[in-house]
Amino acid sequence: MARIIVVTSGKGGVGKTTTSAAIAMGLAKKGHKTAVIDFDVGLRNLDLIMGCERRVVYDFVNVINGEASLNQALIRDKHCDQLYILPASQTRDKDALTQEGVGKVLEDLAKDFQYIVCDSPAGIEKGAHLAMYFADDAFVVTNPEVSSVRDSDRMLGLLSSKSRRAEQNEEPIKEYLLLSRYAPDRVKLGDMLSVDDVQDILSLHLLGVIPESKSVLTASNSGVPVILDEKSDAGQAYADIVARYLGEERPHRFIDEKKGLFGKLFGGK
Amino acid sequence: MSTDSQNTPHSTSVLEFKSSTFSVPVLVLSNNDLDAIEQQLQKKIQLAPEFFKNSPIVFDVQELNAQKIDIDIAALANVIRKFGLMPIGIRGGNEQQAKSALDLHIPVYSIHNNLSSDAPKQQKNTTQTTEISSATLITQPIRSGQRIYAKGDLIIMAQVSAGAEIMAEGNIHIYNTLRGRALAGVQGNPDARIFCFDLQAELISIAGNYKISEDIKDSTRNKPVQIYLEEHTLFIQDIREH
Ligand SMILES: Nc1ncnc2c1ncn2[C@@H]1O[C@H](COP(=O)(O)OP(=O)(O)OP(=O)(O)O)[C@@H](O)[C@H]1O
Numbered sequence: 001m002a003r004i005i006v007v008t009s010g011k012g013g014v015g016k017t018t019t020s021a022a023i024a025m026g027l028a029k030k031g032h033k034t035a036v037i038d039f040d041v042g043l044r045n046l047d048l049i050m051g052c053e054r055r056v057v058y059d060f061v062n063v064i065n066g067e068a069s070l071n072q073a074l075i076r077d078k079h080c081d082q083l084y085i086l087p088a089s090q091t092r093d094k095d096a097l098t099q100e101g102v103g104k105v106l107e108d109l110a111k112d113f114q115y116i117v118c119d120s121p122a123g124i125e126k127g128a129h130l131a132m133y134f135a136d137d138a139f140v141v142t143n144p145e146v147s148s149v150r151d152s153d154r155m156l157g158l159l160s161s162k163s164r165r166a167e168q169n170e171e172p173i174k175e176y177l178l179l180s181r182y183a184p185d186r187v188k189l190g191d192m193l194s195v196d197d198v199q200d201i202l203s204l205h206l207l208g209v210i211p212e213s214k215s216v217l218t219a220s221n222s223g224v225p226v227i228l229d230e231k232s233d234a235g236q237a238y239a240d241i242v243a244r245y246l247g248e249e250r251p252h253r254f255i256d257e258k259k260g261l262f263g264k265l266f267g268g269k
Numbered sequence: 270m271s272t273d274s275q276n277t278p279h280s281t282s283v284l285e286f287k288s289s290t291f292s293v294p295v296l297v298l299s300n301n302d303l304d305a306i307e308q309q310l311q312k313k314i315q316l317a318p319e320f321f322k323n324s325p326i327v328f329d330v331q332e333l334n335a336q337k338i339d340i341d342i343a344a345l346a347n348v349i350r351k352f353g354l355m356p357i358g359i360r361g362g363n364e365q366q367a368k369s370a371l372d373l374h375i376p377v378y379s380i381h382n383n384l385s386s387d388a389p390k391q392q393k394n395t396t397q398t399t400e401i402s403s404a405t406l407i408t409q410p411i412r413s414g415q416r417i418y419a420k421g422d423l424i425i426m427a428q429v430s431a432g433a434e435i436m437a438e439g440n441i442h443i444y445n446t447l448r449g450r451a452l453a454g455v456q457g458n459p460d461a462r463i464f465c466f467d468l469q470a471e472l473i474s475i476a477g478n479y480k481i482s483e484d485i486k487d488s489t490r491n492k493p494v495q496i497y498l499e500e501h502t503l504f505i506q507d508i509r510e511h
């Protein structure tokens with residue numbers, strides 16, 4: 001049975017698409033057949049981050065409308081043959097998505113895939129609602145600042161009341177916190193909330209901290225999910241996150257200020 | 270919405286009936302003096318204007334009828350509307366009152382307010398005279414944007430986030446941090462209390478007497494407290510000093 005993961009936040013620009021690409025790749029690299037879906041209809045982005053924008057023929061909306069089959073629309077990733085991308089349409093708006101249509105696509109994907117990662121658009125409107133509605137797990141991406149935390153809290157409220165699982169009184173969606181763009185030196189200066197502050201406000205299970213990192217921009221410019229840059233801090237953070245999600249225990253990293261050369265050589269933590 | 274010719278196989282029906290439960294304040298009347306009602310209503314609303322703004326309301330005239338006091342439903346509806354409240358029902362009325370309500374397009378509800386109240390061995394709450402139905406227990410966090418209304422006491426085991434609103438006709442107990450708004454005794458019970466483990470509220474209110482975050486002294490902030498009403502003044506007290 002497939003597990004549906006929504007990557008969501010409420011607030012825009014916090015790193016949902018970066019995260020969706022990274023964890024989908026991470027899961028696929030571990031041998032799980034994974035599909036990643038761009039729900040950001042009209043502002044598609046995921047295909048760029050995944051480096052497959054020039055291979056898009058059909059999109060999510062075409063499949064919903066019966067204009068293309070899933071097999072025609074799914075793009076196989078060029079780095080990992082266990083990973084497929086379902087791109088969003090750039091020419092439609094979010095009204096093109098219907099609950100019935102999304103449900104049908106997810107149901108069909110579930111027959112063939114182990115993980116389905118849904119990259120949510122920002123906001124709490126229709127697109128974001130449909131991205132989370134069918135989810136089993138939610139990765140709530142939050143930046144260490146008050147407005148992002150508040151929006152995540154709002155989204156958590158919707159996950160627990162407006163999702164399919166909530167409406168049908170099933171076991172609730174499993175919610176995980178991914179604290180992204182974390183900069184320990186700025187936390188120290190008091191410009192940013194600390195991990196503890198955020199956890200205190202959200203009381204949510206922390207799946208991982210992703211540091212603010214230049215490697216993210218480099219990766220997205222070259223169309224390669226940052227998790228494949230194994231030397232980068234952000235890449236390692238995402239690898240940890242995937243491993244923890246799959247049940248491995250790994251100590252948290254990237255919470256404290258960067259250590260000097262000595263610390264880098266010897267400090268695992 | 271744009272229509273799309275290829276869309277037709279997926280065209281869905283445009284309506285659906287669903288059953289939902291709503292919490293609506295009930296105005297229980299014990300006198301038919303419209304001037305007195307108007308005055309007291311005004312006072313109550315002034316205490317929490319936001320709470321009552323455009324609020325639906327059901328009026329309960331059962332007690333009046335028990336005392337054989339008649340009331341002019343149309344005139345009453347007018348008084349209530351004057352304050353921006355929206356009457357959406359009447360209960361406990363006699364045949365004549367039900368008829369005049371229906372003439373005003375106000376639905377008539379039957380009177381079985383809470384199932385538990387006529388159960389013979391209901392757990393005794395307190396010695397309060399106000400009817401209090403059994404408590405509502407919530408174990409999940411109440412997140413920003415969520416609203417909870419309990420007819421009796423409200424017990425919350427998890428946090429109440431900033432931007433969330435919890436209301437109870439009885440007491441509120443929060444065994445965690447209160448960051449949102451908590452309103453106890455919302456039907457006017459001045460004996461209702463709020464208890465919480467860590468006070469960081471945006472607003473606290475008992476029977477319409479409220480304090481906003483700015484009014485909460487640092488000495489009680491981030492502390493386990495109880496909040497109660499004495500002569501229309503809210504007191505916040507560290508539970509450990511009780
Ligand atoms: N860990 C990071 N370090 C540095 N920059 C980052 C990091 N994560 C994301 N970014 C940058 O932040 C910007 C927004 O990221 P991304 O597109 O993933 O966010 P999003 O939540 O999907 O945005 P939207 O709400 O618009 O869909 C991008 O420019 C990305 O490169």
Ligand SMILES: [Mg+2]
Pocket residue numbers: 016017018040045119120121
């Ligand atoms: Mg995005």
